Amino acid sequence: MSTADHHDWSFTAARVPASFTACRGTDAPAAEHALAGSATLCGIPRDQVTVYRHLFSARKAEACPECRTRAADAPAEPGVQELLHGRLEHAAPTGLRDELLAALRQGADVRLWINGPTQQVVRSYAELHRIVEGGELLTPVVRGGGRLGLARVVHGAQEFVVFLPEGGVPLVARAAPA
Known part of the structure; x- marks a missing residue:
């Protein structure tokens, strides 16, 4: 469900049945x-x-x-937008983060959210060549070891890429249209 589908989108309406x-x-x-x-x-x-x-x-x-x-x-569980919003609330406050938080509250389309070894996730999914804003802070994250979560979020003509290093601070970047 996204804003294109429903103008009255909310975290509550987007909750999903509990899974076991x-x-x-x-x-x-x-x-x-x-x-x-x-x-x-x-x-x-x-x-x-x-x-x-x-x-x-x-x-x-x-x-x-x-x-x-x-x-x-069983009570419904948060949808993907609400889960990502919760992860980003404690990220360093930047204009991009605030834009993305607002987009998630409106039902932005989380097209991908993957976790894995940092180097593999970066090589296969980050598409660093498309980053047009926010990339200056990514170098330590993409060169680091450990595990990394990566999410791609589309809202209107905007595409955000979220880097979620395990044990680190989430970073938000903007990507050029594909």
């Missing part, structure tokens, strides 16, 4: 359960389930009825 990791009881694998922290939604301790690398789906026939009900009743 899928698992099955070690001794009774017929039903699929929803894992939340240290136990399933129906109360089976985590050490008594086999965890899977996909999300619980209440629509599956083998879904545990109690997990299905509790998953449906």
Whole structure:
């Protein structure tokens, strides 16, 4: 959902249903359960389930009825715009950051948000040649090690690139149109 789709966009309206990791009881694998922290939604301790690398789906026939009900009743979670907004609120205040925060509050399109080893993320996704504003602060980030989050946000004719170094301060740059 973006401002192009809905003029009354809000973080609240953009919230998404809660998601849970899928698992099955070690001794009774017929039903699929929803894992939340240290136990399933129906109360089976985590050490008594086999965890899977996909999300619980209440629509599956083998879904545990109690997990299905509790998953449906779980509070909605923040959408991608709200999550990125929260990460940027504590970044160094700059005009670009403020523009991007305003754009996110209006439902800007977060087209990409990826995390990985810094060098790999920069090489494959940063497109540094397109940075036209805010690039002067990026050198230590893009040459650093560790892990990096990178988000591309489009709002109208503007494209923002957000660099989220693990354990560091987020930086916002502007990219030329593709």
